[in-house]
Amino acid sequence: MAYRCIIVDDEELARELMETHISKLDDFELVASCESAVVAHQVLQNEKIDLLFLDIEMPVLMGTDFYKNLITKPKVIFTTAFRDYALDGFDLSAIDFLLKPIIFSRFMVAIEKFRDSVNPKSSERAEKKEIEYIYVQSHKKNIKIELDKILYVESLKDYIKIHLSDDEFIIKHGLGAFEDRLDDRFLRVHRSFIVNINSVTAYTKNDIEIGDLEIPIGDLYKKEMFKKFNIPSE
Numbered sequence: 001m002a003y004r005c006i007i008v009d010d011e012e013l014a015r016e017l018m019e020t021h022i023s024k025l026d027d028f029e030l031v032a033s034c035e036s037a038v039v040a041h042q043v044l045q046n047e048k049i050d051l052l053f054l055d056i057e058m059p060v061l062m063g064t065d066f067y068k069n070l071i072t073k074p075k076v077i078f079t080t081a082f083r084d085y086a087l088d089g090f091d092l093s094a095i096d097f098l099l100k101p102i103i104f105s106r107f108m109v110a111i112e113k114f115r116d117s118v119n120p121k122s123s124e125r126a127e128k129k130e131i132e133y134i135y136v137q138s139h140k141k142n143i144k145i146e147l148d149k150i151l152y153v154e155s156l157k158d159y160i161k162i163h164l165s166d167d168e169f170i171i172k173h174g175l176g177a178f179e180d181r182l183d184d185r186f187l188r189v190h191r192s193f194i195v196n197i198n199s200v201t202a203y204t205k206n207d208i209e210i211g212d213l214e215i216p217i218g219d220l221y222k223k224e225m226f227k228k229f230n231i232p233s234e
Contacts, residue, residue: 002027002028002029002174002177003027003028003029003050003051003114003118004028004029004031004047004048004049004050004051005022005028005029005030005031005049005050005051005052005053006030006031006032006033006034006040006043006044006047006049006051006052006053007019007022007030007032007033007034007053008034008036008037008039008040008052008053008054008055008058008063008066009034009035009053009054009055009058009079010035010036010055010058010059011055012035014055014079014100014102015033015035017101017102018033018053018079018102018107019033021102021104021107022053024104024191025111025176026155026174026175026176026177027174027176027177028051028111031043031047031049032047036058036059036060036061037058037060037061037063037066038060038061040052040054040066041066044070044072044074049074050074050075050118051074051075051076051077051095051114052067052074052075052076052077053077053079054066054067054076054077054078054079055078055079055080056078056079056080056082057080057081057082063078063080064078075095075114075117075118076094076095077094077095077096077097077098077110077114078094078096078097078098079097079098079099079100079102080097080098080099080100081099081100095110095113095114095117096109096110096113096114098110105219108220109220112220130183130184130185131147131183132146132147132148133145133146133147134147134181134182136162136169136171136173137171138169138170138171143169145162145164145169147182147183147185147186147196148185148196148198149164149165149166149167150162150163150164150186150196150199151163151164151165151195151196151199151210152193152194152195152196152199152210152213152215153175153178153186153193153194153195154192154193155175155191155192155193156170158172158174159171159172159173160173160174160175160178165199175188175191175192175194178194179194182194185197185198187221187224187225187228188221188224189208189215189216189217189218189221189225190215190216190217190218190221191218191220193215193216195208195210195215197228197229203229205217205222205226208225
C-alpha cells in the first residue's frame with residue numbers, strides 16, 4: 001500500500017524538487033502538486049491523503065493557517081525558506097520541518113519520521129511469523145518462490161530483481177511493498193536492497209557481503225542493521 005501525498009507550494013521550482021524526491025520512494029504516491037492552498041483544499045475534498053508537504057509562506061493564505069482550519073487533518077511536513085517559522089510548524093504537531101533548499105538526505109529523515117509515526121517500530125510489536133514461500137507474478141504466471149532460497153532483492157525503478165540461490169526473477173513490484181510480504185529473515189539495508197540475513201557471509205559497518213557480492217548499507221538503515229547483527233553503534 002502506497003502512502004498518498006500532495007505538495008502545496010507556490011514556487012514551481014520548489015514543487016519540482018519535491019516531486020523529484022518523492023518519485024524516488026516506491027511506497028509513496030504523489031496525488032497532486034498544488035500551487036496554492038485553495039487548489040489543495042479542492043484535492044483534499046475529493047481524495048484521501050495521508051501526508052501534506054506544505055509550504056508555510058504562501059500568498060492569500062499561510063500554510064499554517066490553512067492547516068489549522070482543516071477539519072480532517074492529514075499528517076504534515078512543513079517546508080519553508082525561513083527558519084523562524086519552525087516553531088509555528090511544530091506547534092501544529094508537524095512530523096517535521098524542512099528548510100529550503102531541501103536536500104534528499106534531509107528529506108529522507110522526515111520521511112522516516114512519518115513512517116515511524118504511522119507504523120511505529122517498537123519492541124512490543126509482534127515479529128512477523130516465518131513463512132515458507134510466496135507467489136510472484138512473472139510473464140502472466142504465478143510462480144512459487146521458497147523464501148529460504150532468496151539471497152537478496154534488488155530495486156530496479158518500477159521493478160525488482162529477486163536473486164535466488166539457483167535462479168533469478170525480474171518482476172514489476174515496488175521494493176517497499178515486497179518487503180511487507182517477507183518475514184524477519186529479511187532486512188532492508190539500503191534504499192535499493194533487501195537481504196536474507198541467513199545468506200550473509202560477512203559484514204562491516206558499511207557493507208554486507210553475500211559471497212563475492214558487496215551490498216552497501218544506507219545511512220538510514222544502519223541503526224536497524226546494527227541492532228540485527230549486534231554491532232555497536234558509533
